[in-house]
Amino acid sequence: MNPFKLFSPSYLFDPTPGFSFAYFWPSTIFFVLIFALSWHAASLVQKHRHQKLAKEFLGGIPARMREIALAGLTLTFFREEGIPWLGMRFWIILLVLAGLTYGVWVWRRYQKGFLERLGKQKKREAEDLYLPRPKHKKKKKR
DSSP states (O other): OOGGGGGOHHHHTOSSOOSOOTTHHHHHHHHHHHHHHHHHHHHHHHTOSSHHHHHHHHTTHHHHHHHHHHHHHHHHHHHHHTOTTTTOHHHHHHHHHHHHHHHHHHHHHHHHHHHHHHHHHHHHHHHHTTSOOOOOOOOOOO
16 A cells, blocks of 8 residues: 555545455554453553542543554455444544543643642642541540
């Protein structure tokens, strides 16, 4: 396959791209691998040492990876079966680009906000040390 054909609208938007889908197995393995890595990503988010903030900033990644992988497997199946309009090359490429865009957006959001929020949390915890606390009630003896 010539990768420069992807810039041709007639090639990309062909509603019935034909039965020669040479990249069925590589794309299937790719999407299955993404699905498997989503479970590993979920465990990494849970094991993060700042778990509460990590869930806020990175908590949606594993679920989104599963959605992209399942949609990719579905589109790969449609492409393999030659289903008109649903088997277009455009949908698979759009899905991969959307996944990459989402990954970049989450990474930028994480870089900008996580360290700032972590600093604010530590400062708040240091200030909370000096706040008054309720007295402990003594247990009554019977």
